[in-house]
Amino acid sequence: MKVAFNARLLSSPTLRGWNRYTVNLLLELSSLHIKLFLYSDQPLHKSHLAKLPKDSYQIRIAPFMRYVYWEQYWLPKQCEKDKVDILHCPINFGLPWSSPCPRILTLHDVIDQVYSYQDRPWYKQFALVNIQTKAYHWVAINRAEHIITVSQHSKQDIIKYLQIPEGKITVIYEAASSSFEQALIKVERLRVRSKYQLQLPYIFYVGGWEERKNIPFLINAFAQANLDNVDLVLAGGKDEQHDTLSELGKSLGIADRLKLLGWVNDADIPALYAEALCFVYPSKYEGFGLQLCEAMVVGCPVFAAKATCLPEVLGDGGETFSIYEIKELVNLLKRLTGDKSYYDRLVNQAKNRSQHFNWQITARQTEQVYKQLL
Template sequence: MAHIGLNVLYLVPGAVGGSEIYARRLVHALAAAAPRDRFTVFCGREAAPSLRAEGWPGNVRVHTLPVDCANKPARIVAEIALLPAAAARAGVDLLHSLGTTCPPFTRGPSVVTILDLIYEAYPETFPKASLLGLRALVGPSARRADRVITISKAVKDDVVARLHVPADRIDVGYLGFGMRSVPDATPAAELRERLGLGDGRVVLCVSAALVHKNLLLLLEGFAALGAGFEDCRLVIAGHAGRERERLEARIAELGLTGRAVLTGWISDEDLEGLYGLATCAVYPSLYEGFGLPVLEAMVRGVPLASSDATSLPEVAGDAALLFDAHDGDALADAVRRLLTDAELADDLVARGRARAAHFTWERAAGDVLAVYDRVLGA
């Protein structure tokens, strides 16, 4: 029987995207797969109430550190100065940090999951202080950790190349599909009325408004669809990131006002409803650690076009139309095909559901538990 500490200090509910889904779903799967082991989740004040209400198995307890983790400098100080001592007092046998950074020094074995290195590939996505902090912490911590887990082979290759961590110290552990299906999805008619979508076809992109998400190219590709697609509406659903103003300006310049909608953050019920009414989905990102929206579309039977960048071909396989992430015409052509070729769309839906079935949280937990066994056995 092992006692595992799980560091989720990075988790600020509603503010950290797919990494929140990773923590919530993985902890449940780990505890269910290893009922004789104990798991202590170390979090900040903001996350503690919802984590305690998560409904995890009885072998999980939540330990709150006295820090507001939305304050990133305070969170980093807590991770370096408070977390190792708290883990030692709790008697954990191994500390696993789930959010790319980890304490540089711990009293026992340490494992870190590196979700992505977007801060290196697209530094303009991050405020300067955050960028400096990540560069100071991630590389040294990863090199000191006993094992590193990445969520795709693409991230593993990036960690080897950019952080100089030996490949034989890195394990790849894929994720399961993202948000749970919501039974009370918002009705299509209500969404069409509220978002001004009319009665036509809907192209859905689930993405925050950030530089590496490549949404300017998406707008240009959508504008290039041409005659016969005037009824189509593009919905970009995700929190309003640092690119929001540029995207709104580009929508106006391309004459897409009223045809391209930026929803900002929406509820799970609204997102489930959007998947239900979407004719197709598109994911143009330049860099992903994994790409949960790809799986979410496939699980829900929405035909998908995806860029061919970083991890996305690993996830999509042959179940999506892949296009060059830098080519707006290629994006437009892929979307046109999904909107007009029903046989192709149906084939991709069938392929997508079959492929998504291989990405489960049970499998993800098994991969992570194997890493724990390797470290503790050593």
């Protein structure tokens, strides 16, 4: 079977979100003897390609052209030249209006429809860039022969907000990368602690810092818990968001215990999870919440918001809390740091739940979608 991927986002070195999904899926599909074609309008970053077997893919880079021309003309023409069986776009948008082969879209969430535009001024919603983005999404969603999504909650939102027939959607879970499954030696943990100057036990969060991630809620809960000799460590976010959270920490009297790491190296993340007292995910909206899988697989206790897909993915792998009542998270943090048996139980729950998520399973289920569509 020949499968072409819209791989243009792999031109960026970052390995978060959509790129992590794409690389892990490509890696496991290659073990199923699927011939992979990676299409882009820019050179693909060598750090991603290094994770794939050298003989498992062929790269096709288009000459310089406007994006819309690349997506709507070059992609289908290249599919025809390579005689591929399936064109798969793993990044929510990026499929042409017409194609010589069936098209599959991985639609991770419908955040734009549900959340992103709610608080924007009306004039920004009608900005040219937003209109173009909506058009690209509309074409991909409505012209795909089949849609893969990553949680039952996302599936229901796709049906509700986009009026996509249920039979056109398949749910296939993501998983943590294999790097999280490797045993972390003590020396590596100490190296990462030293690198980020983390001397005390800490509560951990990694991800975006935008409004829907609900980071001020976590900071306020940590301040109210008033834990002795415990830090709150936040990784991710953008430089311009740093000052706002730092000021909040100062106003709550926890400036010395709030560690804002910013963007951290992917290689350091497993150790940051493993050394944490717990991982807290207070997000208001997620399509899957991959960080839950990453934390669970290293045995890091997990507290997640009772919001969207997070309870579905977490299952019995940790505890959930209301994002409308801060006291629930406060009490969980206090219990975790004061009850060793409770902590040990959460470690075991996390490890057991992590066994439900595996990229080999994800790839086999994706292959079945390909076969059914053909």
